[in-house]
Amino acid sequence: MEIPADLTPLVDGDILRFEIGYGAETGWRGVTEGEEAIPPWSWVEAMLHSRLTNICRAVSTTVKPRIFLTEGHTFRHDIATTKPYKGTRISKKPWHYENLTVYMRDVLGAEIVTHIETDDKLAIEQVSSNNTTIICTRDKDLRQVPGWLYSWELGKQAAFGPIFIENPGTIELVQPGNKLKATGLLSFYAQLLTGDTVDNIPGLPGCGPVAAYDILTATVKQLSSVDDTLLERVVEAYEDHADMLEQGRLVWMTRELHNDGTPVLWEIGMEE
Numbered sequence: 001m002e003i004p005a006d007l008t009p010l011v012d013g014d015i016l017r018f019e020i021g022y023g024a025e026t027g028w029r030g031v032t033e034g035e036e037a038i039p040p041w042s043w044v045e046a047m048l049h050s051r052l053t054n055i056c057r058a059v060s061t062t063v064k065p066r067i068f069l070t071e072g073h074t075f076r077h078d079i080a081t082t083k084p085y086k087g088t089r090i091s092k093k094p095w096h097y098e099n100l101t102v103y104m105r106d107v108l109g110a111e112i113v114t115h116i117e118t119d120d121k122l123a124i125e126q127v128s129s130n131n132t133t134i135i136c137t138r139d140k141d142l143r144q145v146p147g148w149l150y151s152w153e154l155g156k157q158a159a160f161g162p163i164f165i166e167n168p169g170t171i172e173l174v175q176p177g178n179k180l181k182a183t184g185l186l187s188f189y190a191q192l193l194t195g196d197t198v199d200n201i202p203g204l205p206g207c208g209p210v211a212a213y214d215i216l217t218a219t220v221k222q223l224s225s226v227d228d229t230l231l232e233r234v235v236e237a238y239e240d241h242a243d244m245l246e247q248g249r250l251v252w253m254t255r256e257l258h259n260d261g262t263p264v265l266w267e268i269g270m271e272e
Contacts, residue, residue, distance in 0.1 A: 003148065020051060059148075068121050168230065170186060
């Protein structure tokens with residue numbers, strides 16, 4: 001599908017705070033040959049604008065991007081009981097982390113997201129936009145959300161998209177390394193089964209990428225219409241529905257808020 005002109009980019013500013021912050025440090029040390037050299041702000045600012053310009057060019061838009069930043073405690077920290085949510089994350093941040101936060105907020109107009117995460121806000125904006133937006137992030141979690149998506153290249157991570165994601169989506173087991181590459185509902189179910197080591201979400205105990213792939217692709221191959229049977233296979237694999245509910249709520253990107261601003265949490269079957 002050809003990407004429409006001038007979609008509104010919904011940009012994951014949380015990714016940029018780390019990517020630009022650490023990238024500027026690495027680049028500046030390479031130029032100065034100083035192991036502890038701190039890049040000047042002008043170097044960081046130029047990198048940030050270059051990234052945003054390249055994102056807009058890649059998605060064929062002249063519309064000003066909307067940038068989002070997470071701030072503070074989120075609901076996932078409250079519902080994670082099996083393991084602390086993001087409990088294995090290292091707290092160290094790039095030197096210019098706060099400067100990037102303030103600059104994106106006060107100069108570029110970034111929108112601050114509280115209680116939910118930027119990922120959720122991107123999903124909420126996307127599903128309510130009538131296909132006039134495109135999510136721009138390197139976070140694979142957002143590949144479960146229907147609509148346009150773009151992930152830019154960085155290091156060994158290849159660019160992905162721009163692509164229009166539909167349900168049930170696609171899934172493949174990439175070699176070497178048995179890595180799952182999925183979109184749409186298949187991406188959500190795959191993560192529900194395997195968990196997310198980056199965010200310290202365990203998923204189904206003992207279920208790695210190969211097992212998850214077998215569960216989901218066996219279902220797809222047997223049916224001309226996927227729908228409920230995918231969910232049935234995942235429910236069958238879990239057995240403990242209570243644990244499945246917690247894991248699903250952790251990996252599901254919230255698409256809607258209640259009137260009081262709290263997220264509509266995932267319930268088994270609501271995704272169909």
